[in-house]
Amino acid sequence: QVQLVESGGGLVQAGGSLRLSCAASGRTFSGSAMGWFRQAPEAEREFVAGINWSGDITDYANSVKGRFTISRDNAKNTVYLQMNSLKPEDTAVYYCAARQGSVRVSSTRYNYWGQGTQVTVSS
Numbered sequence: 001q002v003q004l005v006e007s008g009g010g011l012v013q014a015g016g017s018l019r020l021s022c023a024a025s026g027r028t029f030s031g032s033a034m035g036w037f038r039q040a041p042e043a044e045r046e047f048v049a050g051i052n053w054s055g056d057i058t059d060y061a062n063s064v065k066g067r068f069t070i071s072r073d074n075a076k077n078t079v080y081l082q083m084n085s086l087k088p089e090d091t092a093v094y095y096c097a098a099r100q101g102s103v104r105v106s107s108t109r110y111n112y113w114g115q116g117t118q119v120t121v122s123s
Contacts, residue, residue: 002026002098002112009094009117012086016121020081022096022114033103034072034079035110038092038119048094049081050103059103064090086121093118 008020022034035050049070050059058070069082079096094117097110104110 002029002032004096004098004112004114006094006096006114006117009119011120011122014086014088014121014123016086017082017084018086018119020083020094020096020117020119022079022081024077024079024098029077029098030074032098032100034070035097035099035103035105035107036070036079036081037095037097037107038090039095039116040092043092045095045107047105047107050105051079052103057103059105061105083119086119088121088123091119091121 003025005023012018031053033052036048037045038048039045048061049068051070051072055072067085072079096114098112099110
């Protein structure tokens with residue numbers, strides 16, 4: 001089992017930055033790929049970024065490339081999402097997720113989910 005807890009969300013003006021954190025616990029965190037997803041009201045949950053266990057492979061949605069950076073600190077069992085140049089369309093609940101193996105963009109491929117953290121970007 002893996003337990004995930006996100007933090008770092010909030011209200012920010014367009015052009016601003018936020019850093020989300022996802023703290024993981026549970027022995028099966030080892031070897032897990034991690035993903036960040038987001039879900040806006042009345043929209044489907046979408047892939048934002050993913051990182052493999054060793055941190056040398058990352059993947060990003062086209063909408064966030066060049067603005068968001070995913071990273072991880074396995075010694076702290078924590079994954080981060082640095083979000084810069086935020087736009088109103090980035091407003092959503094952000095979730096972290098874990099799965100054994102490699103990064104996948106489909107939410108159905110992830111077994112463990114956090115409760116989510118709200119990010120609101122004002123124009």
